[in-house]
Amino acid sequence: MATTSRLSGLRNLSVDDRRAAVTDAVGGNLDLASLAGNGLSTEQADRMIENVIGQIGIPVGVATNVIVNGREVLVPMATEEPSVIAAASNIARMSRRFGGIITRSSEPLMQAQVQLLDVTDINGARARILEAKDEILALADAQDPKLVEVGGGARDLLVRIVQGVLDTHLVVHLVVNVGDAMGANAVNTMAEAIAPRLAAIAQGRSLLRILTNLADMRVTRARLTIHPDEVGGAEVIANMIAGANLAYDDPYRAATHNKGIMNGISAVVLATGNDTRAVEAGAHSYAARDGQYRALSRFEQDAEGNLVATLELPMAVGLVGGATKSHPAARAAVAMTEVSTARELAEIVVAVGLAQNVAAVRALAAEGIQRGHMGLHARNVAVAAGATGAEVDAVAAAIVERRAVRADVAESVLAELRSNQ
Structure with missing residues (x-):
């Protein structure tokens, strides 16, 4: 069992050292080698689907700081979107003050x-x-x-x-x-x-x-509590609640609000070899179960002024059959979570979805979603502009400082950088 999920400074390590740190945190009995590259040979891919011509790689990261029902958990997440893993990890850290994230699930x-x-x-x-x-x-x-x-x-x-x-x-x-x-x-x-x-x-x-993928008899719930000091004070919490309430009442806001939830959920579902389309279909249909599409989560303030966020949705994931067993990287990802039942996995998935949702709503209620997101996105823009090696961080830092995280600006910065060398 993981001794801790509080792996401070993980982002500053090399990829190999991160794998070693995660392995050590779960007691050393973990083989993450299959997560290198695409984690799947051409021959294995050819046996999974028809007309195989190749593969597409999706980065797999690890969410840290997560406590689910009193247990320290390191959570694998497969996503191409910057800021998702960092945001979920940050809210998970904030929730540790009150014991982490509490989850419950119904029968499968x-x-x-x-x-x-x-x-x-x-x-x-x-x-x-x-x-x-x-x-x-x-x-x-x-x-x-x-x-x-x-x-x-x-x-x-x-x-x-x-x-x-x-x-x-x-x-x-x-x-x-x-x-x-x-x-x-x-x-x-x-x-x-x-x-x-x-x-x-x-x-x-x-x-x-x-x-039916509307698995409304297979529901998982998650709850977390965060002190006002962690998120920027009582005013930020009030703004978060106001924003979340709009998402409950307005389907236009709900669509993006729930997309934020699925940023976390789909990343864990994909990493563990489960069916992202089935989970997403179940979530969005559940959001409209009363005839109007609504936010899946609710935000409130308790008697002590703390933020209380809850999330409830169908979660049909498994540990047997499908890519969960046939994909080597998926097997390694499941092993990282140290779960023994599908219900445990479902609860971790929903816990991460809630953490990611709280992070997004906090960003909207405080500094705005673009500040953190675009800062992390800047590296992708730098690479797309042609930056390599140490140039990537240099270009990314420059376009963030200029508040212009755009391809044309990155290309200009890169040209300046190379002309000065």
């Missing part, structure tokens, strides 16, 4: 949908299906005895009559405990198996048979 319940068509007596069909619930659940469990053996399996059967704009729909939901898997393959297989029987009971035919 996923749902598959079976759409039934050409049903004459739709209410009667619903009743007949529910009467056959035990039979249907047993049929579903028969498709995955291994899952049942480890404590998972079909848990419930729901039948919905959806009164839509274009049609009235009869949809059956199969609820499955998927254990430590993300669960798509398990629930889809079960849905395929039960669909003919459901169609026969309804006296119609089945059409769609697939999971």
Whole structure:
């Protein structure tokens, strides 16, 4: 178990020394070699997807200072966006004063949908299906005895009559405990198996048979508390709450507010080989569950004047199957977190999402989002302008000082620098 996630000065080390520091922090029993380069050979890539012609590299960093439920955690994050990891790490540091980030999650319940068509007596069909619930659940469990053996399996059967704009729909939901898997393959297989029987009971035919990524029975919650002294005082907290409240009421602000949350969440999900598209679809659909798209997080002030931020959303991630097992770098990233269950991983993911969100809202409420973000982005601009080696930091520092983090300015600075050498 990690002795500490408080790795001060990590950014000042070489990449090799950072790997060594992370390895030492988790007790030395960690092989991060697969994170070098793309972490994947061409042969391995060719086995993962079709028509492989190459790879695209995404930087993998580590969020520090994170405490989740009293445990020190080093969190891998794969992202191309500057400032994300630094911002999340900074808020995680601030939260340590009150014990870090507290998380809780529900059971790993996923749902598959079976759409039934050409049903004459739709209410009667619903009743007949529910009467056959035990039979249907047993049929579903028969498709995955291994899952049942480890404590998972079909848990419930729901039948919905959806009164839509274009049609009235009869949809059956199969609820499955998927254990430590993300669960798509398990629930889809079960849905395929039960669909003919459901169609026969309804006296119609089945059409769609697939999971829903609105995993609203698999929800993870996170909470952190920060003292006013950490974020710049009571006025900054008041401004943060006002900004967050706008995000709850206005979908235009909510879209960017939630994007900030997903900056943290998607980075951890990607690093650990999980399905970023599934997680993002679940998050954004959950944000609109009352009919309006809203912020996923809430910001408040407690009786002592501290900032309290909370986040709740579906989190369907797994530790078995998919790229989590087949991608060497993903395996190394999961090992870094030292989790043993998918629920633990989900809680770390949401904790980082909350930290990243608080960092973004604080920046907006205080110095403005561009100051820190563009400072870190300046290195990318310098590289794009052609800077190499020591030139990168020199050009980046110059364009930040000029408050002009732009390609044309970087090119001009670089030309000046080289002419003076």
